[in-house]
Amino acid sequence: MSEAATQETQATRAALTILTILLLVLLLLLPLVVVFTEAFKRGLGGIVEALAEPDAIAAIELTLIVAAVSVPLNTVCGVAAAWCIARFRFPGRGLLITLIELPLSVSPVISGLVWVLLFGANGWLGPALDRLGVRIIFAVPGLILATAFVTFPFVARTLIPLMEQQGAAEEEAALTLGASGWQTFRRVTLPNIRWGLLYGVLLCNARAMGEFGAVAVVSGHVLGQTMTMPLQVEALFNDYDWVGAFTIAGLLALLALLTLAVKAALEWRIGERSGALL
Amino acid sequence: MTVELRNLHKSFGNVAALDGVSLTIERGEFIALLGPSGSGKTTLLRVMAGLEFVDSGDIVIDECSMHNVPARERGVGFVFQHYALFRHMTVARNIAFGLEVRPRSRRPPARGIEARVQSLLNLMEIGHLGGRYPEQISGGQRQRVALARALAIEPKLLLLDEPFGALDAKVRKSLRVWLRELHERMGLTSIFVTHDQAEAMEMADRVAVLRTGRIEQVDAPARLYAEPANAFVHEFMGESVQFRCLVANGRAWVDGLPDIVLPCRCPSGPAVALIRPHEIGLLPGPGPARVEAQHHVGPLHRARIALDGRVFDVPIPEGRWWPAAGQTCRLDLSSARVYPWPSDAAGLPRGGDRELDPPTPAAMLIEESSA
Numbered sequence: 001m002s003e004a005a006t007q008e009t010q011a012t013r014a015a016l017t018i019l020t021i022l023l024l025v026l027l028l029l030l031p032l033v034v035v036f037t038e039a040f041k042r043g044l045g046g047i048v049e050a051l052a053e054p055d056a057i058a059a060i061e062l063t064l065i066v067a068a069v070s071v072p073l074n075t076v077c078g079v080a081a082a083w084c085i086a087r088f089r090f091p092g093r094g095l096l097i098t099l100i101e102l103p104l105s106v107s108p109v110i111s112g113l114v115w116v117l118l119f120g121a122n123g124w125l126g127p128a129l130d131r132l133g134v135r136i137i138f139a140v141p142g143l144i145l146a147t148a149f150v151t152f153p154f155v156a157r158t159l160i161p162l163m164e165q166q167g168a169a170e171e172e173a174a175l176t177l178g179a180s181g182w183q184t185f186r187r188v189t190l191p192n193i194r195w196g197l198l199y200g201v202l203l204c205n206a207r208a209m210g211e212f213g214a215v216a217v218v219s220g221h222v223l224g225q226t227m228t229m230p231l232q233v234e235a236l237f238n239d240y241d242w243v244g245a246f247t248i249a250g251l252l253a254l255l256a257l258l259t260l261a262v263k264a265a266l267e268w269r270i271g272e273r274s275g276a277l278l
Numbered sequence: 279m280t281v282e283l284r285n286l287h288k289s290f291g292n293v294a295a296l297d298g299v300s301l302t303i304e305r306g307e308f309i310a311l312l313g314p315s316g317s318g319k320t321t322l323l324r325v326m327a328g329l330e331f332v333d334s335g336d337i338v339i340d341e342c343s344m345h346n347v348p349a350r351e352r353g354v355g356f357v358f359q360h361y362a363l364f365r366h367m368t369v370a371r372n373i374a375f376g377l378e379v380r381p382r383s384r385r386p387p388a389r390g391i392e393a394r395v396q397s398l399l400n401l402m403e404i405g406h407l408g409g410r411y412p413e414q415i416s417g418g419q420r421q422r423v424a425l426a427r428a429l430a431i432e433p434k435l436l437l438l439d440e441p442f443g444a445l446d447a448k449v450r451k452s453l454r455v456w457l458r459e460l461h462e463r464m465g466l467t468s469i470f471v472t473h474d475q476a477e478a479m480e481m482a483d484r485v486a487v488l489r490t491g492r493i494e495q496v497d498a499p500a501r502l503y504a505e506p507a508n509a510f511v512h513e514f515m516g517e518s519v520q521f522r523c524l525v526a527n528g529r530a531w532v533d534g535l536p537d538i539v540l541p542c543r544c545p546s547g548p549a550v551a552l553i554r555p556h557e558i559g560l561l562p563g564p565g566p567a568r569v570e571a572q573h574h575v576g577p578l579h580r581a582r583i584a585l586d587g588r589v590f591d592v593p594i595p596e597g598r599w600w601p602a603a604g605q606t607c608r609l610d611l612s613s614a615r616v617y618p619w620p621s622d623a624a625g626l627p628r629g630g631d632r633e634l635d636p637p638t639p640a641a642m643l644i645e646e647s648s649a
Contacts, residue, residue, distance in 0.1 A: 169362035172329050175349040176356040177376035177431055187379070191366040 078155025112217025138220030355433030559610030
């Protein structure tokens with residue numbers, strides 16, 4: 001009796017495992033395979049050709065520029081916000097935490113749209129900026145703003161629980177030993193959060209480079225000027241340039257795989273150091 | 279160096295953590311801040327270090343007001359309850375920290391720092407641990423590292439927050455003696471926080487007993503035990519048995535024991551008499567106290583006394599008369615100390631066995647006349 005019961009459980013277990021693996025293959029692995037097979041459809045030459053396109057190069061450059069500005073910006077702001085929230089109790093603290101998480105719950109299209117409403121030609125500040133000759137929407141500053149908004153939570157959200165768990169005692173100890181605020185941050189706070197910070201920055205960067213929705217709204221799709229890699233993929237795809245589209249998509253996929261590998265390594269590292277903080 | 283605390287007030291929201299604390303600490307003293315949790319003792323330590331700021335009052339160290347002096351400039355060594363060692367630094371780097379963050383003009387050369395770290399490690403008897411990380415050493419060793427780190431900056435004043443709280447009983451005992459010796463040897467002025475009265479009594483020159491942000495009494499341990507200033511201190515400094523009483527004209531009538539009248543200096547009105555169990559005398563003869571049980575182990579002899587629904591143990595010295603179980607006896611409470619009835623409920627000592635209501639004159643008179 002009991003053996004039959006066990007066997008039934010085993011059968012169920014096997015079925016569930018196979019189902020999960022099938023789903024994983026179907027939903028995760030297959031698209032990845034498709035991306036690379038499509039990219040290689042005309043061989044390595046096709047890929048080189050696709051990457052040599054000036055528009056493709058511009059898209060890659062723009063993506064790097066957007067990430068290079070928004071990621072450091074969010075790193076600094078994220079550390080400051082996390083420090084503030086983890087170390088102090090002040091009125092409005094709960095609201096601040098909610099605000100930080102807002103970009104995660106708002107649709108990326110809305111995240112883009114708010115900037116259009118603010119800085120667009122018919123927006124609140126648009127006409128005034130237009131007179132000054134400053135262009136934000138359909139230009140690089142808009143892309144950076146939209147990306148920074150969408151990726152803001154990653155660093156702060158990673159650091160808040162970490163810093164709360166570590167407590168302020170070490171920082172206080174540094175102060176009583178005569179360290180200045182900056183010395184305390186550099187010698188005590190930063191080394192303690194470094195792995196968590198790296199983890200947050202990594203996630204932030206992955207999202208910054210891969211963001212589509214918010215960026216699509218503010219971009220204006222000017223070829224060679226305001227097209228980031230994800231937008232370029234869409235444009236090429238719509239032009240039936242499949243090899244071109246999948247080549248750039250493949251680049252993004254590679255980035256994702258790299259992020260995943262480093263993230264796994266970091267998780268292992270953090271877990272080993274201070275017992276599964278994330 | 280002397281430390282003067284002048285009428286310190288500090289509240290967190292509606293809760294007064296410090297409610298008018300004044301205390302003068304002389305050079306070379308070893309002071310214990312003793313009190314139950316929430317009595318404000320850690321807050322007091324933290325305001326001295328500059329980690330917390332008072333609402334009013336002043337802290338004066340060597341005639342210098344600390345009013346606008348930030349923590350980093352106070353030169354006060356602080357040993358945290360859980361040590362707060364820098365987890366990413368080796369033991370040696372931890373100890374060197376206070377010297378390494380000094381501005382270049384006051385920083386010793388690298389070799390000087392190394393030498394100082396090594397001498398501190400040796401002083402702490404952990405000379406071989408310099409290369410380890412905090413997570414690789416034991417609790418007692420971490421305690422020593424925390425102490426060495428605080429001493430590296432040659433502090434004028436050493437503050438220790440529950441220095442033995444996180445250690446097991448055995449390590450605690452040996453560290454107590456060791457720390458006391460270190461204090462003497464280095465000529466430190468030290469203040470430590472504890473909720474363990476035995477620890478305070480054993481180590482400190484003077485003990486300040488705190489309750490709800492106020493200092494109830496500051497005295498040498500022996501005096502604190504022998505002459506507690508009020509019922510709270512009496513109760514906190516050791517085992518106590520308490521009796522309700524009523525004071526009139528400098529004499530206290532003990533509730534339920536009509537033949538006992540104690541001399542006292544309390545104002546007339548409700549009062550409480552406290553006595554240490556070993557000070558209670560048992561006298562032969564029929565009386566209100568009943569002996570529930572006897573137990574003796576070696577020279578120690580104890581009688582479990584039931585009185586008016588309460589039960590307490592009375593140790594009886596060897597050679598003295600002791601009643602058999604089941605017998606009744608009279609009590610000698612002449613060593614009891616009488617204090618005015620505490621004005622707030624929180625100040626009322628827990629009576630070991632049960633809560634006491636304040637006596638009312640009417641009830642006492644009835645009992646007296648019926649007796």
